[in-house]
Amino acid sequence: MGIKLTLIRQPTVPLEAEVLCPDTLADCSADEIAQLTIYHGKRQLPLSDFFEIEGEKSDEIEIHGDLKKVRWIGRGMSRGRLKIQGDVGMHLGAYMRDGLIEVKGDAGDWIGAEMKKGTIRIDGNAGGQIGAAYRGSRRGMRGGLIHVTGSAGLEVGMRMRRGIIVIGGSTRDFTGLQMKGGTILLGEGAEIRTGAWMNRGTIISLKALEVMPTFGIAIRQFTPPFMPLLAKALVSEGITLPENKSFDLYNGDLAVPGRGELLVLSS
Secondary structure, three states: OOEEEEEOOOOOOOEEOOOOOHHHHOOOOHHHHHOOEEEEOOEEEEHHHOEEEEOOOOOEEEEEOOEOOEEOOOOOOOOOEEEEEOOEOOOOOOOOOOOEEEEEOOEOOOOOOOOOOOEEEEOOOOOOOOOOOOOOOOOOOEEEEEEEOOOOOOOOOOOOOEEEEEEOOOEOOOOOOOOEEEEEEEOOOEOOOOOOOOOEEEEEEOOOOOOOOOOEEEEEEEOOOOHHHHHHHHHHHOOOOOOOOOEEEEEEOOOOOOOEEEEEEOO
16 A cells, blocks of 8 residues: 545645655654754744645655645655646756656646656646756756646756656646756647757757747758667657658757757748
């Protein structure tokens, strides 16, 4: 039997609950889980003040409730499975090292920030800075997969170095900002400044988008040779890439100068 946590009291201010992580809960009895410390604003409180607890000593965790004000769930996670039924707050899976996080709902900003490995699936919309580097840090996500079925906010993949980010819907400004590697796949395109100051990496858009003037056209009506490999890597996520489709390939951001790739499905 896994561990089931149900939110029984709505926080009035952000609730910092990085203890909600398989690495912390896997070796704890129910009583020990109940006494774990969380932060409600400046106050230190036991986990049982906000959550009903069922089960113990497992790295299979399920959390229920409206968690929009609950932050840092799954921080530094390196094992197990974390399933969330409901919306969830900022910093989900930040610094993640392995394992699986699944959300049936929307998520806040900074999903998978600076993660190294593992998988995060969001069955809904998400905020900004997905897989990004925190302010002052040089590197964002360095591996793993983040899949958001809906739309996303600003600065998706900012300074990411490796890994894959898939956004089923559209994203806002500065997708791939200062990107240093990895792949971002956009199902419905993006707003403006896509790939600004990117050095390396690949952004693929399956819809037309506004290309910055600092990106130069390299090839039109181009079929990328790596697309079958990417399609194979994503098939387990239920993601099907269009077959035998041509893309316009742009290189940039030439203002850096950078050697990134921006692939936009040809009209």
